[in-house]
Amino acid sequence: EAEVAQSPRYKITEKSQAVAFWCDPISGHATLYWYRQILGQGPELLVQFQDESVVDDSQLPKDRFSAERLKGVDSTLKIQPAELGDSAMYLCASSLGLAVGWGRTDTQYFGPGTRLTVL
Amino acid sequence: GNSVTQMEGPVTLSEEAFLTINCTYTATGYPSLFWYVQYPGEGLQLLLKATKADDKGSNKGFEATYRKETTSFHLEKGSVQVSDSAVYFCALLPSGYSTLTFGKGTMLLVSP
Numbered sequence: 001e002a003e004v005a006q007s008p009r010y011k012i013t014e015k016s017q018a019v020a021f022w023c024d025p026i027s028g029h030a031t032l033y034w035y036r037q038i039l040g041q042g043p044e045l046l047v048q049f050q051d052e053s054v055v056d057d058s059q060l061p062k063d064r065f066s067a068e069r070l071k072g073v074d075s076t077l078k079i080q081p082a083e084l085g086d087s088a089m090y091l092c093a094s095s096l097g098l099a100v101g102w103g104r105t106d107t108q109y110f111g112p113g114t115r116l117t118v119l
Numbered sequence: 120g121n122s123v124t125q126m127e128g129p130v131t132l133s134e135e136a137f138l139t140i141n142c143t144y145t146a147t148g149y150p151s152l153f154w155y156v157q158y159p160g161e162g163l164q165l166l167l168k169a170t171k172a173d174d175k176g177s178n179k180g181f182e183a184t185y186r187k188e189t190t191s192f193h194l195e196k197g198s199v200q201v202s203d204s205a206v207y208f209c210a211l212l213p214s215g216y217s218t219l220t221f222g223k224g225t226m227l228l229v230s231p
Contacts, residue, residue, distance in 0.1 A: 042221030105151035110163040
């Protein structure tokens, strides 16, 4: 069964350092999502790609966060500089990129996540 | 706007007990509805889904029915196991091209 891959699984860094997370979506999935999940809460979307284009980055703190999906396949999320409040689980998900309507949906499949701890 | 409301946890049950986790939503049009499960330290796994009114999603003994008249998608299981202990998230995907809206999650703790 195809899965979304993420690395690293765990990252500990000091504040003001740069960190990067990698995601490889399920083959053939046009849409890729990065979410942030603070402990005890539901995931919140940071950025959404359709192929290599950003379609929604309204919740991405652009002063320190950046994301790219250069060839429309795998993706990298970067934080520079990291702050204490960035400690969270960073989840990547992918989907086929279909329109949602009556009887039709676009299921998102999640990777195992990267747990970031900023000291 | 779109929103999902879940019952607060933790829900604490004994093994073989009946489980209900309530989920209600607010959305226009014809959203799809999902339940995801998250085990400690892991990502989210799709548990079940429903794409239109009166659909019943089911998987691994869990069921949920898409009730448009009550805007609900309650998760049920007839007999829980210790291995079902996890956090359960209800989510909706609005019509068209859009993004998942999650509830806050409900922790389930099952004791032997």
